[in-house]
Amino acid sequence: MIQSFKWIAILEGISFLLILFVTMPLKYIFDMGQPNQIIGMAHGFLFLAYVVMAFLVKSELNWNIKTLLIVLACSVIPFGTFWMERKYLEASKY
Template identity: 30%
Template sequence: MTRDDYRDIELAQLRRLEFASFVEGTTLLLLLVIAVPLKHLYGWPTGVRIMGPVHGLGFCAYLWFVIQTVTGGDWRTREIARVMICAFIPFGAFFNRALLSRKMASIRNGRKS
């Protein structure tokens, strides 16, 4: 494989992680902002029954993509901790976008991040 092939693989992994981060963050917000209040304020638990497993699946997929991405690339411990901790904080997944965008730009420009 050439250096460009490895670069393309790493960029694809970062794009998948970016998408998984968006899905995980969105499902967490839907769960916390819509489903949980509907359950507790209006007695409608169906939203939590639906969004809970959807978010759980999105969270597991996110963790899988984090593991795949950080093992294949040049990641600092601080960056790994950041992408992991942000998964537990509402809106945290959206803060990862800047880090992932910087890493993608760095790879495209041929520098290490």
Template identity: 30%
Template sequence: MGAALTRYRMIAYVVGVVLIMLVVVGMPLKYGFDNPVVVETVGPAHGFLYMLYLLAAFDLGRRAGWSLRRMALVMLAGTVPFVSFFAERGVTREIADRLRAPAPERERVAG
């Protein structure tokens, strides 16, 4: 599950940064200055990266045993600026705690 978490974390950061760039730089340029170049280049990149984000979130959620609702909320976090960073932080904390906890099998063998 550690590799799935790493993949999710990396793509969550990238999607978050690209979305912020699109909203903070691209949208004002397009609608305020009639210059759509950033939206035309960054928009499709964000769409492609968001699909990778969905795959990474699904993979991690499946491995972690999340409910469908939890998985959908984490997936939707990539659509709102800054939210992907908060979601990533919470997911990382949860999964890291799980990975640090001793497995029940290891406790029985050690005891």
């Protein structure tokens, strides 16, 4: 399960950065909304999967509530999921 969460965290981070730095400029500068809709839907699915997996991994890694809140907060900070994956998942034995 931890390996799956690592992949979801990385993909969620990539989708967040794509929205932030690629599709938002396309939408508001070049009036191209379609890429934002497609990547936005994928990002929404990955965000929900990230949150659910965080709760599932919490019990597996015996995280306290503070750690869980940090992991959840990382999903709304640019580059946060990459940092979280390195800090909280890289050292775990799976």
